Amino acid sequence: MAKDFNVDQEALGKAYDGRLMRRLLKYLKPYRKYVVLAILLHLFTASLGPLRPYLTKIAVDDHIATKDYGGLAEIVALIFGALFLQAIIQYVLMYLTQWIGQKTILDLRKEIFAHVQRLAASFFDKTPVGRLVTRTTNDVEALNQMFGAGVVTAFSDVFIVGWILAFMFYTDVELSFVTLAALPLLVYGTFVFKKKAREAYRDVRLHLARLNAYMQEHVAGAAIVQLFGKERREAKRYANINADHRQANYDSILYHAVFFPFVELVSALALALIVWHGGGLAKNDVLTLGVLFAFIQYVEMFFRPIRDLAEKYNIMQTAMASSERVFKLLDDETVVRNPERSAAIERARGEVEFQHVSLSYLKDGKHALRDFSLKIAPGETVALVGHTGAGKSTVINVLLRFYDHDEGRIFIDGTDAAALDERELRRHIGVAPQDVSLFQGTIRSNITMNNPDISEERMIEAAKATGAHEFIERLPNGYDETVAERGATLSVGQKQLISFARALAHDPEIIALDEATSSVDAETEGKAQAAVEKLLEGRTSIVVAHRLSTIQSADRIVVMHKGRVREIGSHQELLAQKGIYHRLYRLQYKDQAIDAS
Ligand SMILES: Nc1ncnc2c1ncn2[C@@H]1O[C@H](COP(=O)(O)OP(=O)(O)OP(=O)(O)O)[C@@H](O)[C@H]1O
Ligand SMILES: [Mg+2]
Incomplete structure (x- = not known):
């Protein structure tokens, strides 16, 4: 940092x-x-x-x-x-x-x-x-x-x-030169000040940035700090950063506190010179009093813009x-790389095919997806399973072109996805991502995403279908309930339901669903299951599945390991193979099976 x-x-x-x-x-x-x-x-x-x-x-x-x-x-x-x-x-x-x-x-x-x-x-x-x-x-x-x-x-x-x-x-030429006599001093002082003030200002900014970063991180993570009983320690560290910040401010103020009186002093000096020298001249009738008065004013006027120039330089x-x-x-x-002219798909049947797709996020040779091939028939539901980091979310990332893949091709209804503009592509694919993003606004605006094509009926229908309607209705303001920043006032499960409703309301032909990893209780589990089924009905779906019920209701299960497809089949077939799926099932899903029974 x-x-x-x-x-x-x-x-x-x-x-x-x-x-x-x-x-x-x-x-x-x-x-x-x-x-x-x-x-x-x-x-x-x-x-x-x-x-x-x-x-x-x-x-x-x-x-x-x-x-x-x-x-x-x-x-x-x-x-x-x-x-x-x-x-x-x-x-x-x-x-x-x-x-x-x-x-x-x-x-x-x-x-x-x-x-x-x-x-x-x-x-x-x-x-x-x-x-x-x-x-x-x-x-x-x-x-x-x-x-x-x-x-x-x-x-x-x-x-x-x-x-x-x-x-x-x-x-008056002579008095002009007298006024200018003080100038070198002022220029030198300004130069020194400018340099010091700049350094001090830079320090202030630096410490302010640290202060903000620390604050932000610790407000967001306040619960964790409390959990580990680190409040006093963190407060002390914050106090230290604050002390540095204060010191930087002191320094900065000090330079200003010295500089401005200094400018005053120099102009007073110039004034004194004028009065002294000009007074002598006036006494001898070389100079009129009027000129002397004028110069006293000129001196003040002259030094102000010079002082301002130092400020403006900064x-x-x-x-x-x-x-x-x-x-x-x-x-x-x-x-995102887009074609010059986009091909168009009016209404997709929903056939999706990956052909030898590879992706390395950091282009460092470490592949998140390697030679991934999979053909999904229209209306079919495919469950992607695998250990954490196997590349499941990555499949969705490349399908939606959040990341451009390095090799291979992806086809939608036989059309090369690369020939489609990202907007055209995404029009046909609904996503419910692993981390749900909610925005400040209302439940309504979060489901419709302010799309005027989505009618009230369609929104409610989508919410009912995904099981979100029930809890939304219980909110004091229903669909007009305000959603806080990042949806902080909603539970993880509720957020996910809204996310499902959002995907469904947009009525896409293809659905990409990345289930949250967090496990939920049996009742919510049942509701979520119904929601997912409704969402996937009649659509081609790719589901990154963590819940056994979702996995079992899929038409095919694809087991991924280190960015590759390793096993494909039904639940029973895969169990019989005694491979990765069998191991995953024993470690992760078995408990769910017992819970559900
Ligand atoms: N934005 C990214 N930048 C760099 N590397 C990434 C990025 N996203 C994922 N990876 C890496 O790519 C690999 C695959 O990640 P991916 O998110 O597809 O896993 P996953 O199968 O969805 O895991 P999980 O079940 O935990 O969600 C991991 O090794 C991960 O560290
Ligand atoms: Mg993931």
Whole structure:
């Protein structure tokens, strides 16, 4: 894990990368008009700022010194007007940039989600969920900051500095140089701060990630922690991680606490220089008081954008690193191989044939499926049995093309499955997988998967047929009962029944069923059995069977071992062979046989 963090979080590189920037700017394209407007407004307010000190100078020299109070009132009104205009534009600008930022990241987030949804199963084997969540939250947020604050204002900050310089030099060259005398100190301080702050920030992120990971893991596994009486120990470890996190935050805050007063100090220094040097000049009538007043204001205006630039540098840097990671995810093309043009099957008879199919998940030569051949007639029920890890679930994985097999072919009604688009293929095959996935929503939405083609009657019919209806009816809100995250409020058996109902409601011609390994009590067993029978009726079915009743009611039993088919036959035939099935039966199923009697 620690290594992952290094790759993931610590890579803070350049603050500007042309390639990434060009790609990022594409997201601004739909809002082009607003971006241009924002930049124009920004430049406009930026140019209003330096006008004020200049007006002050005129007020002092031309009106106060000459006691022309009528003229002074005019200038004051002008200054006030400029301020007022600036305030209004600032408001519009803030709104506009935030709006642009939110719009763009919404687009980006949608794109990431849609992309991740279409990635193949093998992608999720190698990518931790937490990392994907980080992409759509932290990383996208970093980009929001850039879109919202960074891009637009960074350009104009540079502009402001230049503009103030122009005004300063126009007003008085000598004093301008005096102001600039403090600049090297500021640049050096900013540089040091930037480096330190970046390291500290990186540390904070690193420790935060550890904190989150630890929290997530231990909330999910709270029962196990309690079971083994490790609460105090785990709490202590959590406290340690917290302490590291706090320390990192202290460091980060320390740099800020030093930097901002430092900037104040430098600008005070510049101010002191101006007052001291300018005061001397004014005394000798070389300089007017108005110019002195103007410069006192310029100094403050001048240092603010420079300080902001340091902040924006950090924003840009974070954004570049984030965009690199986001684009890497978006460019991941671990998708299912689909034909250019899909063949189509209107209504399948349901013949399924595997011909010499092999698969190695990690392409490391370790085969989960090896030369697997099996022909299943329309309407036939085949039970797959075998030790754990024999490759039973893998058969279903390749049939549904969750994983592309390496060798061999699979035919549906004589059509090569590779000629079918994954959607077309999956339209004909219903699955009830080993681990049931339920989604937040209602029982209804979990059965229909929000498919508008499934009517209320069809849904209830499916639930009745699979025995789910009974318990759903007893829920306070029936089919509208809310399903919690991952279906946490339902029992394993109930979840499985919903999963069966889901498969049946979609009325597929072929059913692939991967029974949960967990054993259930005799009554539920009986119900589940009835549900399974109903589900398989009149359909071609491949059932990874763990329950003896399912196995015995199958037309044929296929015994798998180390990814190969080793025995085929009926329950009696296989027992008589005294092979793997016989051994499995003695070890695993015999008890069930006794239970059932
Ligand atoms: N996503 C995966 N990535 C890598 N290896 C995998 C993956 N899924 C399964 N395997 C490996 O492939 C082999 C077959 O696994 P499979 O899930 O098909 O077993 P199974 O027969 O369904 O077992 P069980 O009865 O426990 O469900 C196992 O050795 C397993 O470790
Ligand atoms: Mg399995």
